[in-house]
Amino acid sequence: MNKTRLEAFSDGVLAIIITIMILEIKVPEGHEFADLKPLIPKFLSYILSFIYVGIYWNNHHYLFHGLTKVNGKVLWSNLHLLFWLSLIPVSTGWMGEHNFAKASMTLYGVVLFLSSIAYFILQRVVIVNEGENSILAKAIGKDLKGKASSILYLVGIILSFYNEWISGAAYFIVAMLWLIPDKRIERAFDKKK
Secondary structure (H helix, E strand, C coil), X not given: CCHHHHHHHHHHHHHHHHHHHHHCCCXXXXXXXXXXXXXXXXHHHHHHHHHHHHHHHHHHHHHHHCCCCCCHHHHHHHHHHHHHHCCXXXXXXXXXXXXXXXXXXXXXXXXXXXXXXXHHHHHHHHHHHHCCCCHHHHHHCCCHHHHHHHXXXXXXXXXXXXCHHHHHHHHHHHHHHHHCCCCHHHHHHHHHC
16 A cells, blocks of 8 residues: 555544534534633633644654555554544543543543554554664654653543643643654654755
């Protein structure tokens, strides 16, 4: 399979995820600005999740930039990632609907944590596929930022049982860590030219 087809499919799924998230925010019944107030938690959860989906889309693009061949392991590990990402709208909707309640923050963290594990698996499969001495493997290196993110998700999940706002802060910190795109892969391929 051509990697372009795989990228197009992944882009389509991510676009649908974003579409589903925005459709969860319903138009208010009233016509006053005060009628927008109940939408604030939904909108805030949407913003955070939009950032997360954007981060995965961006990093997926860079990861697949270094991919030269697609095999079954790459296909299935990519689908595994897309599965967990497809649960983001559910956890986002629940979190926004219930004003960041503890259980919703726990579910949100679990979805983010499992998405990060799925991305790590995809990354490892791509590296093995390309070779441990490939430019991609060298660019990713030890992936400390990825590992730190997974640890922060676990911290957020645990803290969600005690304080949903501290839990949310952990998820927000991870998003801010990744908001600026990871340029390791781009720089590695630019050096090759």
